[in-house]
Amino acid sequence: xxxxxxxxxxxxMFLPFILLFGLYIQFHGDYGPGGGFQAxxxxxxxxxxxxxxxxxxxxxxxxxxxxxxxxxxxxxLIYLSTGILTMILGGNYLEYSVLAHDQIHGQEWGxxxxxxxxxxxxxxxxxxxxxxxVGRGR
Amino acid sequence: xxSIIGMVLMTLLAxxxxxxxRLRNLFAVVIFGGIYSLLMVGLLLVLDAVDVAMTEAAVGxxxxxxxxxxxxxxxxxxxxxxxxxxxxxxxxxxxxxxxIFATWDLLPLAIADLPSHTHVSAxxxxxxLKDTGVPNVVTSVLASYRGYDxxxxxxxxxxxxxxxxxxxxxxxxxxxxxxxxxxxxxxxxVSGLE
Numbered sequence: 001x002x003x004x005x006x007x008x009x010x011x012x013m014f015l016p017f018i019l020l021f022g023l024y025i026q027f028h029g030d031y032g033p034g035g036g037f038q039a040x041x042x043x044x045x046x047x048x049x050x051x052x053x054x055x056x057x058x059x060x061x062x063x064x065x066x067x068x069x070x071x072x073x074x075x076x077l078i079y080l081s082t083g084i085l086t087m088i089l090g091g092n093y094l095e096y097s098v099l100a101h102d103q104i105h106g107q108e109w110g111x112x113x114x115x116x117x118x119x120x121x122x123x124x125x126x127x128x129x130x131x132x133x134v135g136r137g138r
Numbered sequence: 139x140x141s142i143i144g145m146v147l148m149t150l151l152a153x154x155x156x157x158x159x160r161l162r163n164l165f166a167v168v169i170f171g172g173i174y175s176l177l178m179v180g181l182l183l184v185l186d187a188v189d190v191a192m193t194e195a196a197v198g199x200x201x202x203x204x205x206x207x208x209x210x211x212x213x214x215x216x217x218x219x220x221x222x223x224x225x226x227x228x229x230x231x232x233x234x235x236x237x238i239f240a241t242w243d244l245l246p247l248a249i250a251d252l253p254s255h256t257h258v259s260a261x262x263x264x265x266x267l268k269d270t271g272v273p274n275v276v277t278s279v280l281a282s283y284r285g286y287d288x289x290x291x292x293x294x295x296x297x298x299x300x301x302x303x304x305x306x307x308x309x310x311x312x313x314x315x316x317x318x319x320x321x322x323x324x325x326x327x328v329s330g331l332e
Contacts, residue, residue: 025192030272033188035280041196048204069303076296079289094285104271111272111281114288121292125299126201132306134208 004053011053018046026119030108036115040122047127056135068128075121082113140184147181162217168206175199189276 026039051059083094091098096110154174161167175198182191245252262279272278280288 029277030274032274033276034192035189035277038189038192038196041193041201045196045200048201052204065307072296072299076292079292083285083289094289096282103269107270107272107278107282110285111270111277114281114285115277118288118292121296121299125295126197128299129302130201130204132302133205136208136212136306 007053011049015046015050018049019043022046026115029115030111036118037122040119041126043119043123044126044130047123048130051130051134056131060131063127065128065131068124068131071120071124072128075117075119075124078117078120079114082110082117086110144181144184147177147184151177151181162219163215164210164213164217165207165215167217168203168210171206172199172203175203 022039022042025034025042026036029035029039047059047063082096086095086098087093089098094110094114097103097106099106099109151174154170154177158167158170158174161170175194178198179191179195182188182194245254249255262275262283266275266278267273270278270282272282
């Protein structure tokens with residue numbers, strides 16, 4: 001597949017659109033279908049299709065495995081710390097209404113933080129599983 | 139029109155399933171699995187479950203097919219014929235029959251005023267916009283009303299990823315320590331996929 005010019009060119013052309021679509025799914029999740037998990041798997045599949053066509057080595061240079069390990073834990077930590085933040089601000093755990101001056105804005109912020117955590121963990125985990133399987137060799 | 143498309147997709151799903159059962163070439167089975175996911179995406183779109191369809195397209199059609207191919211790279215391509223056991227299919231048929239018998243006691247589908255549909259989901263549908271300002275009820279239920287559940291799901295994904303990395307990367311590090319000359323470069327193994 002290394003010398004397949006059609007695959008290389010079309011992946012290069014589609015890659016920004018796949019990534020943009022992932023971000024759209026993430027940030028438009030309040031109004032349309034989708035959310036953190038869907039955006040995470042779409043961004044991970046963009047990384048994976050790049051790795052399939054161009055090999056694992058250039059992808060490892062862009063997204064090394066140690067970044068992925070950090071992402072996997074950082075997403076869960078963002079989620080957990082959103083809950084702790086709401087507790088510090090005087091609400092219950094994961095009660096987003098205290099995050100801003102009124103309930104609607106607080107909920108918006110809380111959902112934004114939580115979905116960001118989901119996105120980071122899912123992207124890191126899916127790409128990490130792919131690295132682990134494919135980088136294994138025979 | 140929708141039901142016709144649904145029936146056509148269901149029939150194709152059944153055809154693909156029979157193909158997967160009958161095939162012995164594992165590469166073809168993996169590709170048929172990808173086709174199955176693609177048909178499922180169409181079926182979920184017909185059922186108006188767009189977010190599930192996106193997940194199925196990315197995970198079922200993309201990621202798991204690639205993972206299966208990479209597993210295939212380290213095994214043989216043909217399925218080995220096992221010695222046939224008579225007791226196992228009988229056991230399987232009996233268990234399946236009992237499970238199908240048990241489905242008769244499940245709640246009937248497509249009835250709006252069942253107790254399971256009138257408890258909290260009616261509250262979510264009525265109050266989501268007022269409580270959270272989010273028009274998409276799925277997002278408000280997942281992230282806000284049921285935030286604890288989603289936290290648990292994210293933790294499960296995290297744990298699964300860590301477990302896979304520990305199992306597969308750990309063995310690679312151990313192998314590297316044994317023989318340094320046996321270098322495993324990633325691009326080789328990827329280009330070896332096809």
